């Protein structure tokens with residue numbers, strides 16, 4: 611395992627930092643603290659502190675639009691323009707305040723559809739699903755999931771990657787970017803078979819088609835080749851990295867969000883960087899994230 615150069619980007623006390631996404635057009639990193647319902651925006655080039663929007667409910671993930679963001683809040687998908695009123699685009703049929711499944715991980719495909727999954731309220735029953743919002747049509751695409759995570763696409767657009775974190779396996783589905791159709795899923799990576807700790811959480815694919823996965827409760831970020839082979843392991847200075855995103859002017863800074871939600875006081879004292887936004891430089895560049903188009 612490599613112990614190289616993971617450092618603090620922004621010191622924070624997040625409960626469940628998640629969903630970092632870099633806007634090339636705005637040279638800005640966005641991310642969420644799911645549990646606190648916060649969405650952050652930060653331009654590292656300016657050197658200042660991030661700005662923060664408070665949504666008033668949990669927020670699972672963030673995606674880009676040409677003039678703002680679209681977020682999957684617990685109860686529904688909401689467009690957040692740079693100025694003007696938020697607009698609700700889709701409701702979460704699994705949501706009932708206090709007991710329902712909230713939205714979790716998601717991202718846009720190259721055609722601008724938003725794919726977003728849910729998480730079982732008890733984080734263990736197979737009651738969650740994966741959905742797709744495609745030009746106003748919101749459809750359920752995969753079912754019987756516990757914790758939908760790790761959504762990403764191969765650069766050649768042939769594969770959609772997805773994990774139910776509870777299974778500790780990452781699957782890939784053949785994908786038709788023109789129609790949005792998914793083929794059969796197949797196990798692509800099995801943490802058990804590789805002897806890796808933790809569960810696969812959020813991910814990002816680099817320009818060589820390798821998949822970087824944050825191992826929640828595994829204290830590391832791992833890189834898999836397009837064939838699903840483990841090619842690198844990077845130690846993270848806390849047990850719960852949640853997701854990664856490439857950013858910076860050259861797309862060679864890997865931003866890593868982290869969580870404190872499963873740490874007690876002793877754990878927090880031991881891992882003072884937990885809850886912050888972390889970063890490391892990488893030899894390979896990432897890919898620009900597509901905008902939501904509908």
Ligand code: BGC
Pocket residue numbers: 626644714715729757758759775809811812826852
């Ligand atoms: C969820 C967390 C969960 C973690 C690990 C995240 O995507 O939002 O609630 O603990 O994955 O499974």
Ligand code: CA
Pocket residue numbers: 628714715759760811812852853
């Ligand atoms: Ca996640």
